Each structure stands twice: as structure tokens, then as C-alpha cells.
Amino acid sequence: MMNFVACTNIATALFCAAVLIQSVRMMRSLKAMRNSPLSDVVAALDDSTERAKTVLSEMKAMLSHG
Numbered sequence: 001m002m003n004f005v006a007c008t009n010i011a012t013a014l015f016c017a018a019v020l021i022q023s024v025r026m027m028r029s030l031k032a033m034r035n036s037p038l039s040d041v042v043a044a045l046d047d048s049t050e051r052a053k054t055v056l057s058e059m060k061a062m063l064s065h066g
Helices: 004-034 038-065
Strands: none
Touching: 004 038
């Protein structure tokens, strides 16, 4: 029968292997997303949000003066 230390070492090794596998999968997914048109959509949405903030602040300033 294995003692407690050996069992925890095996469990830790299995968890480390699982983390490595998931890290490789995540890196592949991020690399695929970086090259996809989705990043262009996100950039366009970010630009639109900034423009909307500018317009809203201008409208707020205009309404506070009038």
C-alpha cells in the first residue's frame, strides 16, 4: 500500500500534466483568435465606444450651458 506522500506526489504530477495540456490548448486558441476577424470587430467596437463617449460628453457640456 502506498503511503500518503506518494499518493499526493502522484496527484500533484497529474494536476501539473493537466495544467500543461490546458495551457497548450489555450495558447492555440489565443493564436487562432488573434488571426481571426473577431479582433477587428473588437477593435471597431472599442473605437465606436470611444466616439460615443466623446459625443455624450459634448452633449452633456452643451446641455449644462443651455
